[in-house]
Amino acid sequence: MTEGLERALSDEYTQVIVFCAHAIAFFRNNPNAGKSRHVWSQFSSNFTRVITELRVYSRRVDENADMIRLSRERRMADTISAIENMQLEPKTPDVNLPCYTIPYGLNLCFYGREAESELLKITLDPEGNDAGMKVVSIYGLGGVGKTQLALHYANMSMDLYDVIAWISAESQIKITQAATNLATKLGLPKDGESEDDFRAIQKVRDWLNSSKTTFLLIFDNVEDASILDQIWPASAKGSVILTTRSPTIASKRSREVIHLECFTGEKGIDVFYELVVTGLALYYRLVFATGWKLTRQQLGNR
Numbered sequence: 543m544t545e546g547l548e549r550a551l552s553d554e555y556t557q558v559i560v561f562c563a564h565a566i567a568f569f570r571n572n573p574n575a576g577k578s579r580h581v582w583s584q585f586s587s588n589f590t591r592v593i594t595e596l597r598v599y600s601r602r603v604d605e606n607a608d609m610i611r612l613s614r615e616r617r618m619a620d621t622i623s624a625i626e627n628m629q630l631e632p633k634t635p636d637v638n639l640p641c642y643t644i645p646y647g648l649n650l651c652f653y654g655r656e657a658e659s660e661l662l663k664i665t666l667d668p669e670g671n672d673a674g675m676k677v678v679s680i681y682g683l684g685g686v687g688k689t690q691l692a693l694h695y696a697n698m699s700m701d702l703y704d705v706i707a708w709i710s711a712e713s714q715i716k717i718t719q720a721a722t723n724l725a726t727k728l729g730l731p732k733d734g735e736s737e738d739d740f741r742a743i744q745k746v747r748d749w750l751n752s753s754k755t756t757f758l759l760i761f762d763n764v765e766d767a768s769i770l771d772q773i774w775p776a777s778a779k780g781s782v783i784l785t786t787r788s789p790t791i792a793s794k795r796s797r798e799v800i801h802l803e804c805f806t807g808e809k810g811i812d813v814f815y816e817l818v819v820t821g822l823a824l825y826y827r828l829v830f831a832t833g834w835k836l837t838r839q840q841l842g843n844r
Contacts, residue, residue: 547606554599561592608714612740637728642706648697655691658800662695665798666781668702668756675775677782679792682802688785691802692760695783705757711764721746721773743773750775767791
């Protein structure tokens with residue numbers, strides 16, 4: 543039991559107990575609540591709010607429990623790290639390069655973000671004049687295209703980086719899974735059969751900082767900036783893209799921030815026309831390749 547887990551459990555249990563007490567009082571004071579739509583609506587609304595808050599508290603409990611599990615072997619990992627640092631000539635392990643963990647390929651229907659794409663290209667260029675690590679944060683409403691913009695840059699830039707790693711950053715668990723997957727794909731040697739997840743994160747970060755390899759990390763959908771500390775690199779060869787809905791989180795990690803907004807009316811029409819043209823081109827390509835045709839009625843239905 544840690545202070546963080548105790549606080550998270552206390553908040554969750556308190557919420558349940560308070561709601562139960564409220565429900566008892568409600569039904570005592572309103573024995574015929576089911577017959578009054580207005581009274582029942584108030585209680586139902588309160589119940590929905592409590593369920594939403596309980597989901598938040600439950601996630602906090604899960605994350606604190608995961609951190610306790612990961613930290614059990616931290617002292618052992620620190621001891622191993624200290625022994626490695628005592629070696630007179632530390633060697634960087636041979637790994638599988640190039641190494642890319644991009645979840646999706648190039649989106650052929652990606653349109654309308656030319657200015658933002660060019661800004662990413664200029665700012666994150668590993669051959670640029672900036673001596674430090676290059677970081678760009680992208681923030682905006684959900685569904686506006688933050689992930690698609692980052693994916694487009696990643697897929698178009700594989701000739702610039704030796705390593706490109708996509709890291710879903712909604713929670714501690716997903717970051718750990720992504721780091722473990724990257725360590726496996728790189729071929730970083732294990733310290734033992736029972737190597738823990740925290741050690742995999744530390745190993746990936748240390749390798750990125752010491753290998754002199756150009757790399758791009760994409761932290762997608764960040765909700766809590768503090769969980770990035772464990773894997774955040776410090777290599778001048780590195781470039782980082784961070785996507786989030788929060789302008790506060792975006793500005794904490796980067797001086798270069800892109801506020802991605804919805805298309806304007808005129809731009810939206812242009813994008814729509816481009817999608818229509820692309821769809822027709824694919825249709826006629828299919829027709830010429832297979833001799834297959836749609837009747838006018840079938841085409842209208844589609």
